[in-house]
Amino acid sequence: MNWTDERVELLRKLWSEGLSASQIAAQLGGVSRNAVIGKVHRLKLSSRGRAAAAPTRTKKTSQGTSSTKSVVRAASAPRHVTASIGATALQTQFEAEPVARQYLRPVEDVVVPISRRLQLVQLTERTCKWPNGDPLSEDFHFCGNDAGESGPYCTYHSRIAFQPAAERRRAR
DNA sequence: CCCTGATTCGC
DNA sequence: GCGAATCAGG
Numbered sequence: 397m398n399w400t401d402e403r404v405e406l407l408r409k410l411w412s413e414g415l416s417a418s419q420i421a422a423q424l425g426g427v428s429r430n431a432v433i434g435k436v437h438r439l440k441l442s443s444r445g446r447a448a449a450a451p452t453r454t455k456k457t458s459q460g461t462s463s464t465k466s467v468v469r470a471a472s473a474p475r476h477v478t479a480s481i482g483a484t485a486l487q488t489q490f491e492a493e494p495v496a497r498q499y500l501r502p503v504e505d506v507v508v509p510i511s512r513r514l515q516l517v518q519l520t521e522r523t524c525k526w527p528n529g530d531p532l533s534e535d536f537h538f539c540g541n542d543a544g545e546s547g548p549y550c551t552y553h554s555r556i557a558f559q560p561a562a563e564r565r566r567a568r
Numbered sequence: 569c570c571c572t573g574a575t576t577c578g579c
Numbered sequence: 580g581c582g583a584a585t586c587a588g589g
Binding site: 416417418429434436437442484520522542561 | 569574
């Protein structure tokens with residue numbers, strides 16, 4: 397994959413909108429998050445928002461005898477807060493979505509414990525793939541909780557998906 | 569362990 | 580210029 401003008405433009409857009417490098421990579425397709433980050437740097441459009449920082453990194457180049465322990469923290473700049481729920485926020489949207497906004501209220505999660513409300517692109521092999529909502533709706537998302545290694549769902553949804561015969565009779 | 573971005577450096 | 584490997588942190 398090469399960086400066409402269109403792809404670079406999309407990269408710029410998504411990056412400025414606050415999407416993570418991996419999310420951008422997922423939407424661009426054909427590139428890794430590293431590629432995205434590398435490109436972002438080359439385009440000199442890092443920072444994304446406010447002040448960058450003063451890393452003062454002296455890494456690589458034969459790291460053997462290091463004695464640098466300078467810890468000078470610069471004041472963190474005010475962040476552009478994007479609506480998010482959970483650690484890995486969902487900031488994914490394609491074109492349309494100015495409609496219904498979430499009220500950041502976990503109220504509707506009475507039956508389904510806690511959903512990380514992940515978008516399809518951010519599911520990994522360890523995230524619960526239990527779908528919630530109408531696939532045709534903007535609100536569609538996946539549970540996203542830790543699914544461990546034993547299956548496609550988290551412990552909660554595993555029980556629903558793989559109900560013991562006895563329990564299933566009652567549920568009917 | 570999952571994830572984030574930042575940097576370096578061989579290609 | 581590109582991006583994997585690596586680093587540093589949450």
